Amino acid sequence: MSQVSRFFLIKESERRLLLYFFTLFVLLGVGLALGRGSADAMFFKRYGIENLPVIYALLSGVLAIASLVYASYADRVPSEKFFYVLFAGLILLVTVAWYLVNLETTEYVFPVYFLIFEVGSELLPLHAMLYIGQNFETLQAKRLTPIIFAGAQVGRMVGGALLALAVPVVGVPNLLLVWVAIAIISMILLWSHHQRSGVSPYYRRVRRGRSLVKQSIEQVMQGIRFSRQSGLIRASFYSLFFLVLSFYILSYGVNRIYTSHFSSEESLGRFFGLLTIATGTLALLIQLFITSRLLDRFGVKKVNLVYPVTSVAAYIGLLVSFALPAAIIASINKDALMPAVRNPTRSLFFNVLPDYMQGRARALSLVLVMPAALAIAGVMLIVMQRVAAPEIFLSAGLIATIFYCLSNIKMNRAYVAALMATLRERVFVRGHASSKSVIGAREAPLQHELVAGVHHPNNNMSLEYARMLSESYPELASMEIIKRIQNSENTMRDKLARLLVNQNLPALKKYFATLPDDADDHLRATILTILFNARDPEGRRYVEECLSSSNARLVATGILGVYRYNMNEIREDVRAQYRAMLLSTDTAENMAALELLRHCPDQIYYIELLKLLGSHSERVQQAALRALALWPPGDYPGLAVTLQALYRSFNHQVRAGCVDCYRLLNDVDRHRLTLSALEDSHPLVRQAALSVLLSAGDDIREAAIPWILENAGTPRAEEMLLDSLLQTSLPKAIFQRIALEKARYAQDLYYAQCVLKNAATDPGAPHFRLMRIVLGERIVQVVNLCLTALKSTENAEAIGIIQAGLNSGDSRQVANAREALHNLRHIQIVKMLDDVVSREQMSGRPPDSGRCEFVSLGPMLDWCTGLPDPWLKRIAGNLQQKIGLAANE
């Protein structure tokens, strides 16, 4: 059983559901085969094949109305509920048709029954596809749909056999009752399944609308709108249009041959039965053994071209010889290849559309596209059958088929775009809109909103808006911020004033002049700092006043003034005062002096600064680090040791501050410490390390590449570094090498997981389980890394969407992401990744290709413990130890 499952790519958990679907489709197939045979035989022999084109034209109208009703409800109720309605309607209509046929009072019952069958045979499979869509995710559907459709083929074969055997015994008309019985059984099966399993899992309730007519029109309009939005829907409509033309002209042609070849209704009925068995068997074999593998091997886009090409061949065959053998070949094409290859493929194309589009797009194709094509086919045949030579209508059919082929090529192009759009929508990946781009819009309403925000009563909100305003409209910002300052308390005034640095000095000076004597010292210090830094002549008179202040911040501002205005006469005194503040035991003085050190990075205070780095206060440590970070590179003895010691701080801001200062160290220390900081637990620290690394120049950047290539860091750190390297001008070949290396590493990890799985005597044992989980986590992270590296050469947004899809945890989105993965250009890497991703979900088989030398648990654990990844190494080491202990015991 497991071998069969593996052969058909069926997971254990899917078996029961698959059996149900298979059975349901068998029943559908039997019913449709009986319907087809009986409708055709009675119509052709009792009503006349010459009326078929008229019926096509009529069918287009009937189909449009039936489809309109279908479109109104298709995705408003769970698909199983709509199935009940379809089956009930079918049972009623076919029973009435049977009654009228037996009464033999009117010959019009034959075209009516033919129409009933045609509508039923369109709606039932169409709805069945929607039903599959609501019960399986994309990749699941890709694997299982061919098998489910194979059920329909089995059904057709059984139906064909019934037809061939039963026609001589019960006659064609009584087959209608058999079809009714099968429809009743299908309904019971459907009901019992959903009693057990509830509503279809991927059904999403759609908002209820108003009246039926309005709803229907709305549905059609929505379908049209969707066709404008989605290139895939548009292309699929063209494809369907030409397919219908091609199909019905072909059907008319072959049925003309059959009707003239078989003299009686019974012989024609029997032939239809035998033909159904033959085409059904062929379709089944193709579906079971070829379609899945074709899809897997060549992908959905190439398989989408198979049926159009064989249809062209069938037309050419009929044009060469309009006789029974060519008709049988054409029948095989339309009745075997179409259900076995074309239908599953089309279903896959629709599955990539969002749920709300699928139902409407399918319905619209029935309401508008199919009827329109059918009407045109009918009219064309009515006109063309007046000319006896079949070459005329066959040529028209051939042209339609060529257009069908071209439409499918167009559909293939639209498929990838639709897949990405749907995935983006489902995993909520928004395009990156930076504040700059938003603010840069320079629209009056935006300005008004920002200004209103500055005057928001909440200080935090106000500050944030003030920051945004000053970044985008500096002139306007200074005016508004000063207004806001006047209505704020001291702390807030200080914060707002800091935003005014280098902005609108006259306004600021005017405001400063209006400050009362008892105004907050911090605010005064902030404004004076701005004036002093601008070397404003009017500012100079405040310097001495500041130096004599009792407020440490004002004193520090005064010292800044001495530096800025080059007041050399008092510079030495001021230096002593400055040094005293740095060495003070008063934290406020330390902080004020350190703030000053940021504005005047004077290296004569290095020793004092080094002392402050060892302060017990984290605030002082941070301020000292902030000041130090602005110093120019140079020789700072003992700094590396001090920073290394300080880096042990629990406070991530202190650690980030240390990392900011690494750029002052020599190359060796800087490289070593920065790479190690990339592994920090806090992203801010890692970000700081990254900035140091990227600002260090090409040598260091290039030194970081081997670090990534050799998997020397944790995936998290590597991801961050890689993301930033992508913003640099490094050659694309480097990133491709990284991607390839990561894909291989992911395969190795996956291989390790397989070895673990196969070797574990007790897979539930904690050490084994944890090792498996850790390997699984690493596989996901390394796959992500690989995709990140591919951003350099592929569409970065598409990669982001694929990553989001793979990481979504939602099997449908994972499936779509995998499908999207196949459309990337790096075929080798994609194949390796897909192997890992798909097999991780499937059976635990090792990858086909790989470079791993380990074949058993021991060497695999040796390999893991030899990796630089500390966590994986540790978990592997523990497992090794545990196994060793167990062996000793």
Added chain:
Amino acid sequence: MSDILERILMLKDTPFFSAVNTDDLHVVAQEIQEEAYLSGDRVFDIYDPSDRVYIIRSGKVGISIEEDPTRKEFITTLGERECFGEMGVLDDEPRSATVHVIEDAVLLVLEKTKLRGLIATYPELSLGIMRSLTARLREANRRQT
């Protein structure tokens, strides 16, 4: 070490921490305390402050939303590797239920302050927790529809 690894696995099995990577869970496992409760004990009462999150290592507890904390009418029972009290430590709301010990239980306990400290130090932890909570929300939505 063995105990820590088991704790990591236990945390990984709880819905609250299931989406957190094991290397991040390692730091959580180190902060966890173990407490034993006897059948009949109450772990906490409704409207108590939400100060800890609990994971059941062994035993069984019952959840009651009765105003009277002594009444044992359970809306649900929880067993091994299940988690409770996690919402309160995130939203600071008082306990919305009383937890009665039905069978002698060993609980792994994580203090709210410790959890928050860990989140501040290891921000990726909160991403994992968010992922877990979102997964639960999605599942709840799915069930509802």
